[in-house]
Every structure is written in C-alpha cells, then in structure tokens.
Amino acid sequence: MTGLRTALERYLSMRKGFGYKYQHQARRLADFVSFMEERRATTITTKLAVAWATLPPDRHASWALRLTDVRGFARHVANIDLETEVPPVGILPPLKRAKPYVYSDAEINALLAAALALPPANGLRRWTYHCLFGLIAVTGMRLSEAIGLQRSDVDLDEGALTVRQSKFGKSRLVPLHRTTREALLSYAERRDVHLGSRCGPHFFVAERGGRLLHQYVHRVFWRLSREIGLRRPSDHTGPRVHDFRHRFAIRTLLRWYREGIDVEQQLPVLSTYLGHTCVRDTYWYLSACPELMEEAARRLDRRWEAKP
Incomplete structure (x- = not known):
C-alpha cells in the first residue's frame, strides 16, 4: 500500500468521524490515488491534480468538483509531506448550480x-x-x-x-x-x-x-x-423532483419578506429545518431567485427611506 493510499484512508476516516458520509468523494479520491500510482507519483502537485480533475475532457461541469476533493485531501497530506502542493482556488471554472424551477x-x-x-x-x-x-x-x-x-x-x-x-x-x-x-x-x-x-x-x-x-x-x-406539459417529449432537461424542495425554501423566504419578518434572523431556522449543514447553503436561495432579490431590494430601500 502506497503512502498516499494510507493517507487517504486516514483522511476518509477523519471526515466520516466528523459526520460526513463522503461516499462520492471517497470514490473520486480513490480514483485520484490510482491515477497517482499509475504515474509513480508520490507527491501531490497542482499539475497532477489538474490533470486528473480535467478527466474526462468533455465533462467540464465536474472538473471543479473533482479538484475541490483533491484540494481538501492535499491540505491534509501537506501536514505530513511538506512538498505537497495544495491546488489554489479559481484555477478551473466554478461548478454552476442548476437554476431552481419554482413550480406554481x-x-x-x-x-x-x-x-x-x-x-x-x-x-x-x-x-x-x-x-x-x-x-x-x-x-x-x-x-x-x-x-x-x-x-x-x-x-x-x-x-x-x-x-x-x-x-x-x-x-x-x-x-x-x-x-x-x-x-x-x-x-x-x-x-x-x-x-x-x-x-x-x-x-x-x-x-x-x-x-x-x-x-x-x-x-x-x-x-x-x-x-402535463412541464417537459416536451424530446426534452432531456427541465423541472426536477428536487425543485419541489427549492420551491418550498423560496416560498418560505418570500412569505417572510412580505410579512415583514427578519429574514436574516430566521435563516438559521430554515437552514436547520431543511437539513443544511451551514446557513451558507440556505443563503444561496436569496441570489438564485430574482423575486427574492426584488423583495430584499425593496426592504433595503424602505430602510434607507426611513433614515433621517
């Protein structure tokens, strides 16, 4: 067993010990370690990390996600192997989240x-x-x-x-x-x-x-x-089951705005209810829905108008 594979086992054990399932990440990182072993490389470098992350060449959407997995693993390994390079953020196009469809x-x-x-x-x-x-x-x-x-x-x-x-x-x-x-x-x-x-x-x-x-x-x-006409027979994309969840979150936030509730204060409540690990994931809805952005802008305007 190579040093990187042993380090990976320790890293995965640590992450799972923190409560993360880490199933998909574990599979991807095991593939990365195999990639390194095939090249007889014992030290993670940015060049090797990017070379693996950009495989296959036609799946751009997954590149940033794959590199994010290696970045976390590299930070862990860097505590043991000081020659390890941690791939910097921003060197690959960011992963774009699908725009939520808000059902009527x-x-x-x-x-x-x-x-x-x-x-x-x-x-x-x-x-x-x-x-x-x-x-x-x-x-x-x-x-x-x-x-x-x-x-x-x-x-x-x-x-x-x-x-x-x-x-x-x-x-x-x-x-x-x-x-x-x-x-x-x-x-x-x-x-x-x-x-x-x-x-x-x-x-x-x-x-x-x-x-x-x-x-x-x-x-x-x-x-x-x-x-019911949400998708055409030839469509391969469109509204998803997961968009029910997005609709619930967006409708909840819109209702709070319109009722004058302090959304900033209530966001942790919604985050906990939805099972998010951090409030940042819930904040995403504020920028993902134009209607929510309009409500936030109106509230900001009212605050400025109220100032002497």
Whole structure:
C-alpha cells in the first residue's frame, strides 16, 4: 500500500468521524490515488491534480468538483509531506448550480392529479406517487429522505416525521400540517389493506411492497411532467423532483419578506429545518431567485427611506 493510499484512508476516516458520509468523494479520491500510482507519483502537485480533475475532457461541469476533493485531501497530506502542493482556488471554472424551477400551485396540482391517473386503476402505485410528491412539495424534504422513511419514522398521532441520517449524517424532526397528516394517514391505510402481511419496513412502497428506488421515481416524474406539459417529449432537461424542495425554501423566504419578518434572523431556522449543514447553503436561495432579490431590494430601500 502506497503512502498516499494510507493517507487517504486516514483522511476518509477523519471526515466520516466528523459526520460526513463522503461516499462520492471517497470514490473520486480513490480514483485520484490510482491515477497517482499509475504515474509513480508520490507527491501531490497542482499539475497532477489538474490533470486528473480535467478527466474526462468533455465533462467540464465536474472538473471543479473533482479538484475541490483533491484540494481538501492535499491540505491534509501537506501536514505530513511538506512538498505537497495544495491546488489554489479559481484555477478551473466554478461548478454552476442548476437554476431552481419554482413550480406554481397550478403545476403542483396538475402533477398530483396526473399521479392519481397512473395505472393500475386499482393499485397502490398511483397513491404512492401522489402522496410522495405531495409530501416533498409541502415539507421541502429531499427525495432520498422521503423514500427512506421507515414506518416507525412517521408518527401520525403527533403529526411529525423523523428524518434519520440524512445527506450529512444528521437527524431531524419535520412537523406536519393537519392536511398532510390526514393524507399520509389515508395512504397508510390503503397501503396496509393492499399489501396485508407483505408490508415491509418502509413507509412509501412500490406496488408489491418493495422499497422505492431513485431511478424509478425519476422515471415516473419525467412521465408525469411530460403529460402535463412541464417537459416536451424530446426534452432531456427541465423541472426536477428536487425543485419541489427549492420551491418550498423560496416560498418560505418570500412569505417572510412580505410579512415583514427578519429574514436574516430566521435563516438559521430554515437552514436547520431543511437539513443544511451551514446557513451558507440556505443563503444561496436569496441570489438564485430574482423575486427574492426584488423583495430584499425593496426592504433595503424602505430602510434607507426611513433614515433621517
């Protein structure tokens, strides 16, 4: 085992010890170490880091992300090998986040209605997707969190969900509105009647009781979004399931602005609710939505006008 591979094991162990899942980063960094070993290179240099990060040449969108992984690893290794070069920030084009699509109420309603028309007419599938997409839209949960819910995580007596070990290894409680609680209660009753003794541990299940898989959920969403006109048949991009979460965050911030609530003070609350690791991730919504920027500008104007 090479020194870099040993250092990588220690680095990954440290990061995971801080609560990060680090699955994708671990895979990429293992590939980077293999890249270094193939070249018999024992010291990380900016030149080698960039050479690896810009592979494959036609996937520009991932270059900055790959280099960010190496930068963090290089900082760790630099404490052991003083000749290690830490790649500077800004030498590759930054990763651009997808612009959020903010669904209208009419689009949400149309999507949920289309889900109820999914075949088979007497099956559970249509109710599963109707309630799954509805829950994500009204709570801002991640798709992985929603399909990962266990039956024991859904307390319909208290009206709360327990999201366990989410994206950054943290757990949190998500309160439910009365109407959401009633919709989930109805779904749970239909599910149990439909499956009987075949019920598994997950709250949202496929037609035969198995766990929902990401790829199948996305396929159903793409089908429904084409049916209601959100995407054209030939479109490979467009509104996503994750945009339900963006809509929830943006609508919450807009409501706070319009009600005169101190958004700066409340941002940590929204950040915690959404399961962000830092408030910076929540601040991104302020710059990602023109309507939010307009509200922030109006509030700033009012403050200046109020000054003597």
